[in-house]
Amino acid sequence: MDTNPIYTDALPYIDVTRPYFALRNLSPLPPSSSGFPAVTGTFIPILGSVAAAYSNPVKAKHYYLALDASVEFVYFSTCQELRADARITFARWEKHRVGCEIEMFTPKNRFAGKMKVSYAVVTEKKLISITKVIDPKRVFGTAWQPGEPSPYMNPIMLRMVKTCSPELVTAIISLHDRRSMAGHFSPIAAAPIAILSSNGIVLCRQLLGADEGKQWLDRRTRVKCQRLAIVGEILEVRARKLSGGDFSHRVEFWDEEGTMMGIIDYLFVEIDVEKEKPRL
Incomplete structure (x- = not known):
């Protein structure tokens, strides 16, 4: 996996592996307008979880369960891989909620679509109990x-x-x-x-x-x-x-x-x- 070293800091705090987790070219972006860190990488849905884990002030393993999500494509690419930028749009850590917006682009940098996801943030103990x-x-x-x-x-x-x-x-x-x-x-x-x-x-x-x-x-x-x-x-x-x-x-x-x-x-x-x- 080709990742920027500073972003490997987030990876121990999510507990998913291949084939679901198959990110490549993971690297940082300037913070979003909300002030949260942002990430970019070869697209797969878990990119939002990485952005959430990197933003979470509690550096421990959590599970980011998507409660609702929406995605819209404006361009259909024949390429199987898309580059994507993931930005946290809101975080209420005390209420165990975080939202993320992911913009997708073709390898030639054409805008392909946007995804919005709202996650519940739970510990391993909570995951097993529910x-x-x-x-x-x-x-x-x-x-x-x-x-x-x-x-x-x-x-x-x-x-x-x-x-x-x-x-x-x-x-x-x-x-x-x-x-x-x-x-x-x-x-x-x-x-x-x-x-x-x-x-x-x-x-x-x-x-x-x-x-x-x-x-x-x-x-x-x-x-x-x-x-x-x-x-x-x-x-x-x-x-x-x-x-x-x-x-x-x-x-x-x-x-x-x-x-x-x-x-x-x-x-x-x-x-x-x-x-x-x-x-x-």
Whole structure:
């Protein structure tokens, strides 16, 4: 990992590893207008956690759990890696809350989009106390091994996919393999709902369909998370079309007790793969 030495100070205070944590070219930026330190690096969502850890006045390990987030792309790049700048926009350390704004750029420095995230800041003891344990034998997290599929890049296997109507598709996700949570938390095999987003996109695209040579991409996303997904759970995923508003589709995650765990809203746009331009 290529990082600026002064920023390695923040890395011991977050507890995530590859494949989720795969930052490169990490270096400082001038402080934001709010006065908090800022960071830049090759983009992956955890950059916000690094900025938060670097800004946290308590230099101890914390977990930054995204409660809600929004992201909007103004340009779709064919490049798989984006440079990003992360700045803390607010911090209420005494209330265990911190907010971050991340701006994304192509390798040629073209502005690609912006992400805003609000985190809950918890200690390891608090993380374990608020996390529901399904299988005590699988409580601890596991390390990801090079060459294994990344659970953050590839959908976990969907089962029992059912098209209920032209507006609704449902499926089941079984989280019985600790490796489906690899790279996130070491004391417990759990992860935020957002890492399951690729599964929801698969279902949404089943509703959308596509003409030959065309592709649907998510231009705008909003995530709201009620709790973590835990190894051992069986979740129901529901993807539905929305009518009107700022988003076109909603994905809901439900646990076996019938409680909603989180939602992800999307605005999909159809692009011409050859021209690589959104059709708005």
